Amino acid sequence: MSPSVPITMINTLVILVVLLTTSCSSVPLPSxxxxxxxxxxxxxxxxxxxxxxxxxxxxxxxxxxxLPSFEPFVYPVGTVRLGAGPSVVHFRQIAKNVRVHKLTEFSSLNASMDFNTNIFRMNIDYPILKFEYDYEIDGKILVMPIRGKGLAHIHPKNLSMEITFTLEEKNKHYKVVNSTITYTKMGGLMINHENLFDGNKELGDKVNAALNENWKSIFDDLKAGYEKINAEIFGNVFDKFLDKVSASELFGDP
Known part of the structure; x- marks a missing residue:
């Protein structure tokens, strides 16, 4: 029988493999x-x-x-659940297969990085975004019943937002430890749910018209939920990018 490998040698090999794996995980930014x-x-x-x-x-x-495509951007989670709001939205909604169009078509964008606090901030203005998803909904909007299952189209207009990522540097890479999105302005919201009330066009048109007439109250009711969900999703997207690109590759050495 061959002599056994000393434990210290095994430990050394394990450490070397880990170090090599870590060093190989960093890649340069695209040219x-x-x-x-x-x-x-x-x-x-x-x-x-x-x-x-x-x-x-x-x-x-x-x-x-x-980095995934942003045209369209497909939510990496299969199902998003939105609860009722405190005012006019008295329904719960399930959204599946969420796609967002026009994320690359902002009208203005400003970015900054504070290396004392490790906070990366962006302020972005969009003339229009287009959300599409498969919805399931049951409840009331104001005093009107709303029920259906089908394709939803939501188009925010003149939307401004502030995005912040709080970072932590570890093993020569940044990690996202907190992310927030705040919608600072909304100029309008076009809402259309196909196949409401099992395809009853008269009822469906009436409810969609009510949704559009009351878009601001609906948005204010659901704003905090939208902010939280999107902050988590885009925080995860940015974190995966930071896993690949080192801090020095991003910003140079301190």
Whole structure:
């Protein structure tokens, strides 16, 4: 029989494998992505341009850095559940297969990174976004019953939002430890649910008209839920990107 391998040698091999795996997990930014160095005087201006350019390029996925396509952006969770609101929304809704169109078509975007607090912030304005999903709904809007199952179309107009990611640097990579989205302005909301009341067009048109007439109250009722769900989803997307790209590759060495 061959002599047994010493435990210390096994431990050393395990550590080497872990170190090699960690070092190999970092990849460079795509060559078409702009780089910014934290030491440059116009860093946040550079970062703003870099983020704008990168999002414009997300009309297709970049799997090498764990970035999905944003045209459309498909929610990575199969089912989203929205509860009733405190005012006019007295229904619960299930949304499946959520797709968002026009995320690359913002009208303005500003980005900044505070290296003292490790907070990355973006302010984005969208002239229009288009959400499509398979819905199931049952309850009331105001005093009107609403019930159905089919395809929903939701189009926010003139939407402004602030996104913040609180980061933590560990093993030469950033991690997202908290993410928030705040909708700071909404100019309008077009709402259409197909196949309400088992396809009863008269009832369906009446309820969709009521939804559109009361869009602001509906949005205010559901705003906190939308913010929480989207902050979690986009926080996870950004975190997966940070898993691939090191802090120094993103921002240069401290």
């Amino acid at each position: 078409t992505f702009k780089k910014c160095n934290r030491k440059q005087a116009d860093f946040n201006q550079c970062l703003t341009t870099a983020v704008q350019d990168a999002i414009h390029q997300l009309d297709k996925p970049h799997p090498e850095v764990n």
